[in-house]
Amino acid sequence: MSNLRPTGEATPRTDPLVPGADISSADIRAGRLRRAPENFLTADDIRQVGKGRRDFLRSSFLAAAAATGAAALGGRAAIAATTVAGDGDPNILTPTPWGSSLGLPVAANPYGQPSKHERALVRRQSPGLTQVPAASVSFAPLQGLFGIITPSGLHFERHHQGWQDIDPTRHRLMVNGARPDFVKTPKVYTMDDIMRLPPVSRMHFIECGANTGMEWGNVAVPTVQYTHGMLSCSEFTGVPLRTLLEDCGADLKAAKFVLAEGGDGSSMTRTIPIELVLSGEVMVAYGQNGEMLRPENGYPLRLVVPGVQGVSWAKWLRRIEVGDRPYATKDEAVHYIDLMPDGQHRQYTSIQECKSVITSPSGGQTLLDKGYFTISGLAWSGRGAVKRVDVSTDGGMNWSQATLQTPVLSKCLTRFTLAWNWDGRPALLQSRATDETGFVQPAYGQLRAVRGTRSIYHNNAIQTWQVAESGDVNNVQIL
Amino acid sequence: MSNLRPTGEATPRTDPLVPGADISSADIRAGRLRRAPENFLTADDIRQVGKGRRDFLRSSFLAAAAATGAAALGGRAAIAATTVAGDGDPNILTPTPWGSSLGLPVAANPYGQPSKHERALVRRQSPGLTQVPAASVSFAPLQGLFGIITPSGLHFERHHQGWQDIDPTRHRLMVNGARPDFVKTPKVYTMDDIMRLPPVSRMHFIECGANTGMEWGNVAVPTVQYTHGMLSCSEFTGVPLRTLLEDCGADLKAAKFVLAEGGDGSSMTRTIPIELVLSGEVMVAYGQNGEMLRPENGYPLRLVVPGVQGVSWAKWLRRIEVGDRPYATKDEAVHYIDLMPDGQHRQYTSIQECKSVITSPSGGQTLLDKGYFTISGLAWSGRGAVKRVDVSTDGGMNWSQATLQTPVLSKCLTRFTLAWNWDGRPALLQSRATDETGFVQPAYGQLRAVRGTRSIYHNNAIQTWQVAESGDVNNVQIL
Known part of the structure; x- marks a missing residue:
C-alpha cells in the first residue's frame, strides 16, 4: 500500500464539546459506529473515549446476543436485540416516565426545534481557516444527515462579509443593462413584485467551489463534515430569471452573460452565461425547503444557479446586469480559479463536476x-x-x-x-x-x-x- | 347562487398577534394579497385593516406604474416595478446599512433559525377545540408555504397526551406476537439496533384523519391553516417494518394485521393491515427532512404508514404486535370512525382519499x-x-x-x-x-x-x- 498516505490532524483543538452534551443519538445513529462530533479532540483523546465505549458496547452486545439468541438477518450480521435493563423478559417493557405523565402542549414551540439530545449535531466552523469569522465557512454535518434534504438549520455557510437579517420590505432587486440597448426598461423590483410572479419549485444541491479544497495538498481534515461539508441540498422556490429579463425587455440575442450582485458589504459579483438563464434553470429564489430563505442563505432573495458552484448563487441578491462579455470581477479573476500545472490560472470553471x-x-x-x-x-x-x-x-x-x-x-x-x-x-x-x-x-x-x-x-x-x-x-x- | 352558504367565524379572538410583528414578508409573499395571520380578528377588524392597506398599495402601485411605464408581462398584468424611495432613478440603488457594514459571523447560530421578519409564520392551535392543550392540535400555516416540503419547525401537531423529548438511549421497540406462534423470537430493539439496519428514505405526506373535519357541518373556519393545516410532507428515513418482522421470525402467512403502540401516556394503538407492511412501504422511521424526527413528531422513533391517516403513524413507537384480526382499540372503535347517514359507524377507513x-x-x-x-x-x-x-x-x-x-x-x-x-x-x-x-x-x-x-x-x-x-x-x- 505504498500509494496510501496517512493524514494528520488539520485542525487544532479549540472548540470545546457542546456544553452539556453527553451521549447523543448521533452515537446511536452510527449503529456500531462511534460518532465523531469530537472533531477537535486529539487522536489520543479519541482513542481513550473510543476504547471505553467500544468495550462497553461489545460486552453488552455479546450479553444480549446470548440472552436472546439473536438470529441472523437474512445473511447479514445478527442484530443485538437487547432487553430493557432490569426485566430480562422481552415481552415486558419497563414503564417509562414519558409513558405515565402528561406531556407538553401543542405549539409549546410555535416554531419547532430539534430534540435536546441532538444538540451535538450542528454546523461547525474550522477555526483558523480564515482571519475573520464573518468571512469564513461553517460546514454541514454530513456524517449525521439522512436522505437528500439538508435541514435549513444545518445548511452550510460561506460568507465574505458576514450575514445580516435584511428587512424584506426594504430589499430591492435592480435589473439593468451594461449598455442601454441591452435592457429596454431597467427596473427595480420589490419583494412584493417578485413574489407575485409565477413561481417554480425544484430540488437542487449547492456546493462551494472550495469544497474538499484542503485535500489537494498534504492537509487532510479528519471528518466528512470538514472534507465535504460545504454541500447542501434544498427545495428552492422562486421565479425564473428569464421571466424578469423578459419583463424588462432585455435583448436576449445580444446578451451573452449576466452579472449577479449580492447585497452584503462584500458586493459579491459573478458572471453567469446567458445559456443557463435562457434554459429557465436559473432562479431568483425566496423559498427554501417550504419556507423563506434563512438569513445566512440570503434572505429574502438569492440566485439559484443549478449545477454551478455556490459563489455564483449570489445571496441578498440586489442587481442583475445584462452584458455581452465576462466581467472578470475580483471573485472570478483572482479567486475561484484553478492553478494549473503549467503555472497558468484557469478562470470560469464554474460547473461542479460529478x-x-x-x-x-x-x-x-x-x-x-x-x-x-x-x-x-x-x-x-x-x-x-x-x-x-x-x-x-x-x-x-x-x-x-x-x-x-x-x-x-x-x-x-x-x-x-x-x-x-x-x-x-x-x-x-x-x-x-x-x-x-x-x-x-x-x-x-x-x-x-x-x-x-x-x-x-x-x-x-x-x-x-x-x-x-x-x-x-x-x-x-x-x- | 342559492347553493352558496357564507360561513361565520368558527374561532373566537383569543390569540394575540405575535408580539412585535409589524409587517412581515408573509404580507409580501401574497403579492397583491393581504395575508391572513390575524386569524382571530373579527371580520370587522379585518375589514378595517384591509381597507387601509389596500388603499395604500393601490395608490403606490399606480404611482409606480406611471413612473416606470411598467410593461405588460406576456399577456399577464403589469408588474409594478417600484424605485427605491427617495431616488427616482431606477439605475441607482440607495445604499443600505447591510451593504456597508460587517455582518454576523458564520455559525452565529450553529443550528440556524428563520428570519425575525418571519416570526408571524408559525403553527397555531385553535383555542377551545379541545379541553386540554396537551391533547390538541396545532395547524401548519399552509398559506405561507412553498413547494412540497414542510419545514419541520412548522409540521402540524396532534397529541393525545402531550409530547416529550425522550432520551433515545432509553427508548425501546418491542416486536411480539398476539399468539406465540405468530412471532418465533420476540425482541426488544434499542435505537442502536434499528439504526444499523439498511435504511430507506422516501417523501410522503401525512394528514390527520380529522383534517377539514369542522367543514362537515355548519362550522367553517376562516383560513386554510385551520381548514387543511393538519397536513404536512417530509422526507422520512427509517427501516421497513417488514425487515424487523423477518428478523423476529414472524409468520407472515398467518399474520393478517399488526398493532402499533405509541410510547406516550395515551398509549395510542392502531391496527394496520399486513399488506401495507409486506409491500415494504410501512417504515419504522427515525429521520425527517434529513435530521432526526422532532420531539413533537415522535422522536426518536415513529411509524410511517404512507397514504394512511396520521393517527396510525404511532409516535414514540414502542411496540409492534403481530396478530390475525383487527384490535378494535379505543382509537379505532370509537374515534376516527365515520358516522354514516343510516346511523351506523363505519370503522377502519384509514386511507386518505384523493x-x-x-x-x-x-x-x-x-x-x-x-x-x-x-x-x-x-x-x-x-x-x-x-x-x-x-x-x-x-x-x-x-x-x-x-x-x-x-x-x-x-x-x-x-x-x-x-x-x-x-x-x-x-x-x-x-x-x-x-x-x-x-x-x-x-x-x-x-x-x-x-x-x-x-x-x-x-x-x-x-x-x-x-x-x-x-x-x-x-x-x-x-x-
Missing part, C-alpha cells in the same frame, strides 16, 4: 465490531442526474454497484447505500459516481495528472476512508 | 387589485400519485387544468399552479384532484349523498374560496 462521498462510515468514526454495516453516502453532478455509483472496500481494486435512492433528480443530491459485512481486517472505502453524460469521478492520480497539486477549487476526486483493524476510520488519499 | 386545496388565494387574504394572480395549492392521494388537478374560478362551472410541479411522487404532496387574471368581479375558486386510480375528488353534495352530514373524519371534498368584489377571500361551501 462527485460523491461516503458519509458513513467516515473519518473519525469507529467500527465497534465486525459484521453488518450500511455504507451510505451522497453523489451529485452539475451536469445533470447521477447515473450510477460504485463502491469499493479495498481501495479501488474491486467495485460493487450501490443502490440509488429514488427519485434521482437532475443537479440534486442522490443518496446511495451498499450492504457491507466487515470481516475485521483493514479496509479502504471509496465511492465513484458516474453521471448521465458518462463522466466518471476521477481518482486523485487522474485529477492531479491534469490539474496538478496546487489548486484549492473544484476538487471532485474519489475520497478514501481507511478502516483500521481497531475499527478507527481515517482520512487517507489513494492516488 | 384531495386538494388552494392555499393562495385563500380565506382571510384580500386581493388588493385586479390583474394577475398565481393560483397555487396542494394535491395528494393515499392511493398513489396525483394524475391531474383542475381549477375553477366560477364555482365549478368551468375548469382549467393546472400545472403540476415535478417530481410527482406517490403518496406525497404535489404542488399545482394556475395563472389567473382577476377581473375584479366576484369569483369562486376551487381545485379538484384526480389520482392515478382515476378517483376524482368529490363536491360536497356528492360526498354528503354517501356520507351524510354528521361525520368528523375523512372529509376530502372540494374546498371553495369566495372572492368578493372588495377582494376579500372567504370560506364558503358549494354543494
